[in-house]
Amino acid sequence: MEIHESAENYLEAILALSEKGSVRSIDVAQHLGFSKPSVSRAMSLLRDNGYVTMDENSFLILTPAGREIAETIYERHRLLTQWLTWLGVPPEIAAEDACKIEHDLSPETFQALKDHIGKHPQLNQG
Template identity: 55%
Template structure:
């Protein structure tokens, strides 16, 4: 399943925001610090690709394939942030670096890192 990094970021943001309650385009725009028009275009593209669903009241929910991607990316974010902070990287820098790394790291490499972290009880 190939998807652009920007779409992954949107899906991850929707997942995180949905843990706090309903998600609307304005919430995504605020969280990502993007303009409302650019968020609107991307959100509608994600809906057309069946990654998300937009209800009549504007609430956004993840469709199954969107949720799978969001959860995969968010897991990478959490694990990579934990690894970086455990080796001494300041938390804000670790968060920013993990955000970049989560999109480009191979599945094999991530699985090895995750296994190591789990065995070392770093999470």
């Protein structure tokens, strides 16, 4: 299943924010630094495509398809940030760069990176 990078970012944000509690569109807007109308439009598209639902309290809920995408991107983000930080990149820059890289890596390259990190315990310190 192929979706746009922007949709992946929205789904990843919902997942990350949901670790702290219920998520509304305004939370996503603040997290990503986007306007509320832009996020509302994106949430409408994500709902129409079956990635997100909204409950009676206007809380956003990832569907299984949305959660799968969000977890994949979030895992990539965390691992890439950890790896870049280990290489000596300042944490803030590592997180920004990971956000740029996470969408473009092939599954094969990401798996190779995961395998490499798994073989080097010092990389798992993050």
